[in-house]
Amino acid sequence: MPDIGWAELAIVAVLALIVIGPKDLPQVMRTVGKWMRKARSVSREFQSSMDEMVREAELEDARKAIGNVKGKNLRETIENTIDPDGEVKQAARDLRDEARRDPGAKKKSGKKPEKKSAEADAAEPETKATIVKQPLNIAPPHSVTPPAEPAAGDSAASAAPAGEQKTASGGG
Numbered sequence: 001m002p003d004i005g006w007a008e009l010a011i012v013a014v015l016a017l018i019v020i021g022p023k024d025l026p027q028v029m030r031t032v033g034k035w036m037r038k039a040r041s042v043s044r045e046f047q048s049s050m051d052e053m054v055r056e057a058e059l060e061d062a063r064k065a066i067g068n069v070k071g072k073n074l075r076e077t078i079e080n081t082i083d084p085d086g087e088v089k090q091a092a093r094d095l096r097d098e099a100r101r102d103p104g105a106k107k108k109s110g111k112k113p114e115k116k117s118a119e120a121d122a123a124e125p126e127t128k129a130t131i132v133k134q135p136l137n138i139a140p141p142h143s144v145t146p147p148a149e150p151a152a153g154d155s156a157a158s159a160a161p162a163g164e165q166k167t168a169s170g171g172g
Contacts (some may be wrong), residue, residue, distance in 0.1 A: 020028050137146055 016028070017025060079089070
């Protein structure tokens with residue numbers, strides 16, 4: 001786009017004044033203004049339609065990406081990423097099966113559990129914990145007595161701390 005400065009605009013204005021004349025110049029300027037307004041609205045509309053097309057294209061790409069994710073099983077994708085060989089899954093199955101068999105294996109075998117030594121008892125914590133609840137001994141509000149107030153015969157100076165007596169008497 002050409003770069004038009006103030007000098008060029010002044011030359012165009014003088015030429016328009018000479019060619020068109022002072023009588024018809026305001027009407028020509030109105031007509032030029034209308035055409036400029038129409039040109040700007042058309043360019044604005046064109047720009048907005050181009051922006052909308054870009055947004056729709058981006059949305060279509062996003063829809064395709066979501067469709068690709070929807071088509072696949074997310075759980076399988078994660079499992080394949082974390083455990084491609086299936087070793088962790090197999091180890092988990094083995095542990096689960098062993099845990100299911102273990103409690104019944106002791107009962108079915110008929111073996112008596114071996115007595116543990118004191119060291120083994122200290123190394124393994126007991127499976128059953130005993131919770132001991134102790135009552136809270138809080139005095140009810142009506143049983144609490146407020147501190148004793150000074151007797152009526154005592155002076156106010158004797159009830160105040162020593163530092164306040166000096167400032168109250170003005171000495172010090």
